[in-house]
Amino acid sequence: MPSAPVRVILPGMLRDLVGGLAEIEVESPAESQTVAELLDRAFSGHRILDGKVRDERGQIRRHVKVFVNGEDATRGAGVGAPVPAGARVHIINAVSGG
Amino acid sequence: MTETIVAIGTRKGLWIARSADREEWALEGPHFLMSEVASVAVDTREGRSTVLAGVKSWHWGPTVQVSTDGGRSWTESAERALSFPTDTDTALERVWQLTPDPNDVDVVWAGVEPHALFRSTDRGDSYELVRGLWEHPHRPKWEPGFGGGAVHTIVPEPGHAENLLVAMSAGGVYRSGDGGQSWTPSNPGIRAYFMPDDEYPEFGQCVHKVARSQADGALYAQNHKGVYRSDDKGSTWESIADGLPTDFGFAILAHPRRPGVVWNIPVQDDGERIPPGAQLQVQRSDDGGAHWRMQAQGLPGESFTCVLRDAASLDDAEPVGVYLGTRNGDVFASADEGETFTRIATQLPDVLVVRAAQLG
Numbered sequence: 001m002p003s004a005p006v007r008v009i010l011p012g013m014l015r016d017l018v019g020g021l022a023e024i025e026v027e028s029p030a031e032s033q034t035v036a037e038l039l040d041r042a043f044s045g046h047r048i049l050d051g052k053v054r055d056e057r058g059q060i061r062r063h064v065k066v067f068v069n070g071e072d073a074t075r076g077a078g079v080g081a082p083v084p085a086g087a088r089v090h091i092i093n094a095v096s097g098g
Numbered sequence: 099m100t101e102t103i104v105a106i107g108t109r110k111g112l113w114i115a116r117s118a119d120r121e122e123w124a125l126e127g128p129h130f131l132m133s134e135v136a137s138v139a140v141d142t143r144e145g146r147s148t149v150l151a152g153v154k155s156w157h158w159g160p161t162v163q164v165s166t167d168g169g170r171s172w173t174e175s176a177e178r179a180l181s182f183p184t185d186t187d188t189a190l191e192r193v194w195q196l197t198p199d200p201n202d203v204d205v206v207w208a209g210v211e212p213h214a215l216f217r218s219t220d221r222g223d224s225y226e227l228v229r230g231l232w233e234h235p236h237r238p239k240w241e242p243g244f245g246g247g248a249v250h251t252i253v254p255e256p257g258h259a260e261n262l263l264v265a266m267s268a269g270g271v272y273r274s275g276d277g278g279q280s281w282t283p284s285n286p287g288i289r290a291y292f293m294p295d296d297e298y299p300e301f302g303q304c305v306h307k308v309a310r311s312q313a314d315g316a317l318y319a320q321n322h323k324g325v326y327r328s329d330d331k332g333s334t335w336e337s338i339a340d341g342l343p344t345d346f347g348f349a350i351l352a353h354p355r356r357p358g359v360v361w362n363i364p365v366q367d368d369g370e371r372i373p374p375g376a377q378l379q380v381q382r383s384d385d386g387g388a389h390w391r392m393q394a395q396g397l398p399g400e401s402f403t404c405v406l407r408d409a410a411s412l413d414d415a416e417p418v419g420v421y422l423g424t425r426n427g428d429v430f431a432s433a434d435e436g437e438t439f440t441r442i443a444t445q446l447p448d449v450l451v452v453r454a455a456q457l458g
Contacts, residue, residue, distance in 0.1 A: 013157065048176040052158035055189035056181040063157045093157040 003028035004086030008042045010049070011093050018046050028085035035066055036079035038089065053091055054079075063094040100458050102413055103168060104421055105149055106429055106443060107135030107451035112151055114169045115442050120419055120433040123442040129172060130163065132156070137408070139196035140455035141221070143203045147457045150206065150222045152193025160190050162208070164222055168457050180208060180216055180225040186232070188212060195408070196222065197252040201259035209249030213240050213266050217278065230279040236269065236301055243267030243304055243322075250407060251308050253317070255331070263308065263317070263332055270303035271319065273332055287335035289324055306348045307407045314357035316386060320350040320407075325362060327387050338387025343374040349410035353418060353435075358386040361393075361412075361420060361436060363405045372402045380420065380436050396439035397430060408451040415456055423449025 008024045015022055024042045033041075036058060043050040053064055058079060060066055066073045066081075067090040073081035083089060104115040106127075112135040113127030130153050137152035147168040154160040162179040163172045182188040195209035206222040209215055214232050216225035231237075231249075240247060244267075251265035262274045263284070270285040283301035290303045304322035311318070317328040319335060323345050326335040339345040344364045353359035362381045366374045373379055378401040379394040403424040413419040420432040420439075427446035430439040431454075 048174070051161065051178045051181070052155075055159060056178060056184070057187060057189050059189070061157065061159050 003030065006033075006038060006083055006085070006087045006089055008038070008089045008091065011091055013093055014049060014052055014091070017048050017052070021046070028083075032082050032084065034079060035060075035068065035073050035077075035081045035083055035089075038083045039079070065092040065094050066090070067092060100415075100456050101168070102415065102419065102454065102456055103140065103149075104411070104429065104431065104442065104452060104454045105138040105140060105151075105169060106423055106446065106449055107138045107151065107408075108423075108427070108447040108449050109134050110447040111135060112138070112153075112169075113443060113446060114149075115429065115431075117442075120413075120415070120431065121440075123431070125443050126169075129169070130155075134192075134450065136450045137193050137196045137208075138451050138453045139198055139206070139222075140453050140457075141198045141206070142455055142457065143198055148221065150196045152196055152208070154192050160192050162193060162196070162222065162225070175223055177224075179223060180210070182214070183227055186227070188214075192246065192248065194246075194248040194250040195252050197254065198222075199254050199259075200256040201254060207252045207254070207262075209252050209264065209266075211246045211248035213237060213247050213249055213269060215249050215252065215264055215278065228278045230274065231264070231272070231281050234272075234281055236283065239302070240266060240269035241302065251305070253308055253310050255310070255315075256312065261331070263310075265305040265308045265319070267306065268302060268304040268322070270301045270305055271308065271332055272301070284332040285335070286333065287328075287337075288319065288321060288326055291323055307350050309350045309352040309360070311352040311357060311360070312354045313352075313359075316352070316357070318350050318352055318360050318362075318387070320347050320362065322346070323368060325350070325387065338383070341383070341388070341390040342381055343392075347405075348407035349405055349422070351410055351412050351420070354412060354414045355418075356384075359384055359435075360387060361410070362390070363410055363422060365404055371404045373404075376400055376402060378403065378405075378424070378430075380422070382436050393432075393436040393439075395437065396432070396441075398428075403428070406448075406450055409449045411452045411454045413454040413456055419454055421452050421454045423452040425449065 111128030141148040199205035253263040255261040378397040429443035
């Protein structure tokens with residue numbers, strides 16, 4: 001039986017880059033996936049998002065947050081954090097700047 | 099009809115001033131509101147109206163935006179236009195300089211932070227790291243300046259595609275004679291007063307800007323304390339600071355056609371980054387830096403702002419236009435080679451870069 005897909009919810013600031021798309025649904029693999037693997041799948045059809053959320057080393061940008069089921073993954077295992085099937089993943093621009 | 103545009107990159111977006119006569123100006127913008135625009139190039143080669151901008155979002159990182167209609171509309175590559183290769187384990191911080199090459203109409207150079215040079219062969223859509231500079235044995239010893247460690251100046255030599263000069267804070271001037279494959283430091287004569295033992299080191303100078311005179315090939319360099327000229331392509335440098343009110347500053351410009359005509363924008367001191375005597379001013383020399391005179395008509399007194407390294411530009415009209423932008427968001431233009439200035443923009447964010455050009 002297929003696992004429940006993961007919903008990746010985009011911040012308003014990035015939606016204009018992908019035609020107003022608000023969220024991306026990503027099939028969950030049989031085995032668990034990490035945030036990095038999830039983003040690889042989510043951005044495979046929306047390449048411009050990858051450079052906005054991650055730097056070229058694959059690290060989440062300093063002022064971007066990724067929440068997995070309400071928990072800030074960037075304060076924990078980062079791109080190695082596990083993403084369970086059916087998770088809601090929010091990409092958020094951090095409250096920073098001046 | 100010829101149009102003059104002045105692209106104004108600021109801490110929080112890009113504005114563009116346009117004029118048909120360099121007297122009446124219309125200001126457009128902002129583009130990229132809330133993103134820092136630290137580098138701009140106007141590419142007029144082969145009659146183009148292309149504008150390239152190095153844009154950095156606080157949240158979404160740095161990128162290069164391209165306009166082919168003189169800055170009215172912009173596009174960005176879906177793939178990263180400019181990024182470090184995986185094996186470098188390095189992330190791009192900021193694009194500090196974009197320079198169309200005078201010898202190849204498809205080549206654009208990019209100077210970035212951390213200290214690196216990139217080359218585009220598709221007019222600025224995508225860039226590749228110049229390995230020769232990245233792998234230079236001196237690189238681990240290049241210190242960051244106050245604004246960061248970056249290749250902030252790129253000076254190709256028209257007619258000699260193999261010759262290229264870059265400047266970086268605080269690594270100094272480096273030159274290549276083979277199109278970028280190998281590099282040698284080129285700072286003889288430039289004093290680095292802040293070095294504890296040797297004030298004339300092989301490299302490590304804090305050069306702020308280098309300009310080439312297209313008229314006679316002379317190079318002019320504004321350093322962190324020190325203004326210099328080189329008549330031998332950068333092999334040696336001699337001070338031309340004697341007639342200036344101060345040897346500190348960021349911007350320096352050379353006339354596109356008249357030998358010996360150079361503009362310097364002095365700053366009072368390293369520790370007092372305001373105009374000398376609080377009079378915003380340009381210093382002009384007509385003899386290669388032997389003598390200088392102040393040009394300040396139309397520029398404010400009681401001014402405590404500063405003009406940064408790329409926040410000054412020339413157009414190539416006759417007479418040449420001189421443009422400068424300040425950290426308090428004013429932009430001034432002169433259509434008579436600096437004799438009189440008028441304010442063409444005000445209340446903008448800190449101006450980081452100004453680039454003027456004639457389109458059409």
